[in-house]
Amino acid sequence: MTQFKKDEILYERAKKVLPGGASRNQVLRQPHPVYAASASGSYLTDVNGKQYIDFSANIGSLIHGHAHPKIVEAVYEQMKKGTAYMVATEVEVEYAEYMIERIPSFGKLRFLNSGTEAVMHLIKVSRAFTGKSKIAKCEGAYHGTYDVIEVSEKPNPSNWGDKKRPNSVPHTPGVPKGVLDSVIVLPFNDLENTMNILEAHKNDLACVLIDPMPHRINMEPASKEYVNTIYEWTRKNGSLLCFDEVITFRVNYSGLQEYYNVKPDLTSLGKIIGGGFPIGAFGGRDDIMEVLDPIGKYYKYPLSGTFSANPISLIAGLTAMKLFDQDAVNNLNALTDKARSFIQEAINIAQVPVSMSGIGSIIRLHFSDKVPADYRENYFNETNQKEAIKKFIDYLYDNGIICVNSLSFFFNTTMTDKEIEILADKVLSAFREVKPYFK
Ligand SMILES: Cc1ncc(COP(=O)(O)O)c(C=O)c1O
Numbered sequence: 001m002t003q004f005k006k007d008e009i010l011y012e013r014a015k016k017v018l019p020g021g022a023s024r025n026q027v028l029r030q031p032h033p034v035y036a037a038s039a040s041g042s043y044l045t046d047v048n049g050k051q052y053i054d055f056s057a058n059i060g061s062l063i064h065g066h067a068h069p070k071i072v073e074a075v076y077e078q079m080k081k082g083t084a085y086m087v088a089t090e091v092e093v094e095y096a097e098y099m100i101e102r103i104p105s106f107g108k109l110r111f112l113n114s115g116t117e118a119v120m121h122l123i124k125v126s127r128a129f130t131g132k133s134k135i136a137k138c139e140g141a142y143h144g145t146y147d148v149i150e151v152s153e154k155p156n157p158s159n160w161g162d163k164k165r166p167n168s169v170p171h172t173p174g175v176p177k178g179v180l181d182s183v184i185v186l187p188f189n190d191l192e193n194t195m196n197i198l199e200a201h202k203n204d205l206a207c208v209l210i211d212p213m214p215h216r217i218n219m220e221p222a223s224k225e226y227v228n229t230i231y232e233w234t235r236k237n238g239s240l241l242c243f244d245e246v247i248t249f250r251v252n253y254s255g256l257q258e259y260y261n262v263k264p265d266l267t268s269l270g271k272i273i274g275g276g277f278p279i280g281a282f283g284g285r286d287d288i289m290e291v292l293d294p295i296g297k298y299y300k301y302p303l304s305g306t307f308s309a310n311p312i313s314l315i316a317g318l319t320a321m322k323l324f325d326q327d328a329v330n331n332l333n334a335l336t337d338k339a340r341s342f343i344q345e346a347i348n349i350a351q352v353p354v355s356m357s358g359i360g361s362i363i364r365l366h367f368s369d370k371v372p373a374d375y376r377e378n379y380f381n382e383t384n385q386k387e388a389i390k391k392f393i394d395y396l397y398d399n400g401i402i403c404v405n406s407l408s409f410f411f412n413t414t415m416t417d418k419e420i421e422i423l424a425d426k427v428l429s430a431f432r433e434v435k436p437y438f439k
Pocket of ligand 1: 143145244245
């Protein structure tokens with residue numbers, strides 16, 4: 001009689017009750033997802049007892065790996081005192097003070113439950129403050145899951161239009177035309193065409209939203225010139241410059257914005273600031289954030305949320321951020337740089353056309369000689385190398401390495417030379433294995 005493994009059985013059950021067999025598409029794999037049994041530090045064990053080193057960090061959100069003892073202890077202590085109240089808490093005040101100290105562009109902030117919510121409310125605050133309704137975002141940039149911000153998240157050659165002036169493409173059927181008209185799409189890091197587009201909409205833009213190192217485009221930082229010029233343009237045209245640092249906050253002590261000469265007006269955060277629990281936050285200039293103050297003179301935007309600022313996410317997040325101090329950031333980035341050089345060595349030895357992007361504690365591989373310059377180049381490259389990419393990721397999973405489907409690797413503070421040496425070794429054998437599939 002055939003012996004089915006526990007993950008096969010779970011997937012059969014899952015398909016009957018969850019569309020596609022899961023609640024989030026990222027976990028789906030063929031022939032079935034990996035089902036976690038437990039995880040600690042950088043290691044995850046599945047329901048069959050197989051162990052992996054986890055370079056996904058739940059898509060970049062676990063800066064100290066899984067179940068860090070200090071975070072577990074802080075959460076356990078808080079759980080005994082209650083998990084959510086309809087009254088305020090001390091930890092909310094303490095965490096807000098801490099973040100404002102840590103991020104120079106923050107005068108005030110609000111806590112929410114996800115990165116999606118953070119971006120959504122940041123946009124609504126921009127509209128409330130400027131009195132304008134349109135926003136601009138980059139083609140191919142991912143900012144979460146709701147209509148406005150999904151516009152042109154994943155366009156294709158049949159609908160993306162002229163590269164100099166990309167179309168606003170709906171992500172799902174039935175998106176109202178008004179939504180599409182309200183989102184102006186920019187070619188990432190292409191200064192000349194970006195400025196032409198902005199000029200054409202100069203009276204209408206509440207904000208220009210930029211992920212300074214967009215993972216779905218190419219995981220390459222926007223140039224200083226690009227960011228500075230947009231910043232200056234927004235000063236002149238009554239618009240705001242907003243950063244989405246839901247992923248990139250981990251690369252420096254105060255986020256990737258530390259690298260630029262300008263302070264964004266508003267910034268959205270998520271992922272690592274929850275210490276492994278659901279969270280989002282956005283913050284920025286005092287005068288802008290005043291639109292949220294119900295007793296202030298400029299109140300325009302009532303914002304509530306049942307689980308916003310719940311003490312579990314906040315105590316976990318505050319503990320995680322205090323542990324991720326400047327030394328921890330530096331050490332983690334140095335370890336990741338070492339991994340980068342090991343992977344480069346593997347590329348050279350295997351002689352495969354692979355390039356790398358990402359900075360700080362993030363590495364993304366591209367199955368092309370050079371890092372794609374924009375979303376469209378990345379699209380063609382990924383389409384072309386689909387088979388090699390799939391085989392590469394399958395090989396890594398089979399050999400005990402979890403990474404993100406975009407070929408991204410997120411490092412965490414519990415990693416040591418041991419884990420990156422194993423990674424380099426597996427990556428080299430994976431390159432050798434998939435070399436025949438490169439196009
Ligand atoms: C840049 C960016 N913004 C926003 C989000 C949405 O965050 P969440 O999944 O917490 O809603 C993500 C998620 O990956 C992201 O990468």
